[in-house]
Amino acid sequence: MAATFQNSAAVLSYMQGKFGSANFSQWQIRRRIMFSRVTYTEAGATEYSFFADALGSNSTTIEDTNMPKANSFGQVHFLLKSIRTRIFIKTWDLLAFSGLDASTLVSDLFMGFVQAGVLELSINGRPYLQIPKPFMFAPPGDGRPQVYSAGIQTMVLTEASPNTLYTLVGQIPFATQTSKRNGLYLVDPNILIEAEQNFSCKILFPSGVVAVIGTTVTDDTSNPLKIGVEFDGIEFRPVQ
Amino acid sequence: MAQNINYLGLLQRQIGSSKWDQWTALRWQYYDYVGYPAAGTTQLQFFIQPEGGTDPVTSLVKTREDTNVSQQRSLGQVYYVIQNIRTHLCLAPKSRQASAIKNNATLLFGDNGMNTGISKLAEIMRRGVLNIKLGQKAYFDIPYPLVVAPAGFGLEIQQTGSMYSTASQAALWLQSNPDRSLVFDVSPPQMIEPSQTFDVTIDYPTTSPVLTSLVNSADLLVRVGVIFDGYLARPAQ
Numbered sequence: 492m493a494a495t496f497q498n499s500a501a502v503l504s505y506m507q508g509k510f511g512s513a514n515f516s517q518w519q520i521r522r523r524i525m526f527s528r529v530t531y532t533e534a535g536a537t538e539y540s541f542f543a544d545a546l547g548s549n550s551t552t553i554e555d556t557n558m559p560k561a562n563s564f565g566q567v568h569f570l571l572k573s574i575r576t577r578i579f580i581k582t583w584d585l586l587a588f589s590g591l592d593a594s595t596l597v598s599d600l601f602m603g604f605v606q607a608g609v610l611e612l613s614i615n616g617r618p619y620l621q622i623p624k625p626f627m628f629a630p631p632g633d634g635r636p637q638v639y640s641a642g643i644q645t646m647v648l649t650e651a652s653p654n655t656l657y658t659l660v661g662q663i664p665f666a667t668q669t670s671k672r673n674g675l676y677l678v679d680p681n682i683l684i685e686a687e688q689n690f691s692c693k694i695l696f697p698s699g700v701v702a703v704i705g706t707t708v709t710d711d712t713s714n715p716l717k718i719g720v721e722f723d724g725i726e727f728r729p730v731q
Numbered sequence: 732m733a734q735n736i737n738y739l740g741l742l743q744r745q746i747g748s749s750k751w752d753q754w755t756a757l758r759w760q761y762y763d764y765v766g767y768p769a770a771g772t773t774q775l776q777f778f779i780q781p782e783g784g785t786d787p788v789t790s791l792v793k794t795r796e797d798t799n800v801s802q803q804r805s806l807g808q809v810y811y812v813i814q815n816i817r818t819h820l821c822l823a824p825k826s827r828q829a830s831a832i833k834n835n836a837t838l839l840f841g842d843n844g845m846n847t848g849i850s851k852l853a854e855i856m857r858r859g860v861l862n863i864k865l866g867q868k869a870y871f872d873i874p875y876p877l878v879v880a881p882a883g884f885g886l887e888i889q890q891t892g893s894m895y896s897t898a899s900q901a902a903l904w905l906q907s908n909p910d911r912s913l914v915f916d917v918s919p920p921q922m923i924e925p926s927q928t929f930d931v932t933i934d935y936p937t938t939s940p941v942l943t944s945l946v947n948s949a950d951l952l953v954r955v956g957v958i959f960d961g962y963l964a965r966p967a968q
Binding site (some may be wrong): 492526595619624637657661662680696701702 | 737755756757758759760762764777791793795796797799819821822823824825826836837838839840841848882883884885886887888889891892894902904909911913950951956958967
């Protein structure tokens with residue numbers, strides 16, 4: 492089982508009771524964000540697994556994950572306090588918006604995979620979280636850039652007397668996951684994932700795959716769309 | 732969760748004899764999304780079809796994206812404390828819409844796009860009463876639930892875009908209010924005991940807004956969800 496706690500101090504007391512002989516004055520705590528991101532393929536998929544690769548395996552880089560082991564935090568305890576999801580794209584040419592749904596990732600936010608899915612966290616095979624529409628319900632709550640524009644991007648008139656409107660492309664659309672901190676998904680009571688405890692974290696689309704709409708922005712090889720899950724909490728580790 | 736209440740202590744005081752140190756408390760959501768009938772309705776029923784059941788409107792099998800209850804009108808063998816209630820009106824993803832809608836390349840920003848649908852969604856949001864009964868007893872009647880008990884999650888939309896020709900319409904968009912502080916707080920929190928049956932409906936005194944042939948001459952697939960956010964107490968393993 493994974494125990495749950497209402498404050499960090501109770502965790503030390505729990506571990507003292509459970510492990511007894513350890514000298515907990517020789518342990519230290521630090522705030523830590525454990526993160527994992529994977530490619531959201533343009534065709535979509537019914538399941539994306541997170542924290543399933545240790546750093547370096549399967550070509551993961553330090554931007555992809557900081558996991559020491561697959562599906563486990565290794566020799567440290569981790570008290571999970573909040574959970575966030577995140578969407579990444581290396582290059583998003585906002586000016587490429589042409590009015591087509593495929594020309595902007597805002598389409599995916601409005602009516603794509605962001606509006607679907609369910610996040611599941613299981614510890615030792617037992618479900619501890621089931622979050623519907625996780626990209627909205629568990630937003631990043633961070634300092635992401637705000638983009639503003641106004642007015643007309645392009646306008647074409649038809650030659651006539653007087654000239655009449657032929658086409659007009661208005662503002663470039665822009666939307667993001669929520670950056671407000673009060674929208675964060677707080678794990679309360681906190682969940683303790685103990686050292687070497689096995690867990691799995693997945694985002695599932697059991698109602699059917701949701702393909703990327705903004706396909707002129709993304710490219711599975713050179714500019715892949717990535718999705719991530721982050722565990723924000725407290726790490727307990729031995730003092731060295 | 733704004734508060735951090737010792738729910739196991741609460742259960743201990745209320746029920747007494749069980750060995751509560753062998754129970755685990757978790758933050759947990761129970762949710763149920765149902766299809767909104769394009770012809771309108773006088774009642775939407777929630778938590779009637781568990782995961783694996785069939786949505787009576789869409790005729791699709793309900794998956795965990797739609798609901799995470801495994802029994803009709805019951806949460807099973809757990810104690811559950813409802814801390815807040817959210818309702819959520821949302822569109823099915825474009826790829827799950829009727830072919831006439833999903834194949835429209837300018838659905839979101841063009842002048843033949845979603846405008847009429849979005850306008851109608853705004854109408855739906857102003858209607859209905861959420862009724863919740865535990866057993867046969869009425870516990871909540873929340874007016875205009877999609878407004879009074881909004882989802883409290885969503886997107887930050889800084890600007891929508893548009894592309895149009897002779898029609899004089901800018902592209903519209905709408906979402907449930909994403910402000911977390913606006914969800915309906917259940918105060919005092921409401922407990923649902925193991926195997927307690929309940930009924931959750933949104934009722935309309937006259938037929939709710941009609942979505943038939945609204946976008947590209949096709950019915951727009953809209954879903955309405957009720958989400959209980961609270962604490963689950965279950966035996967530790």
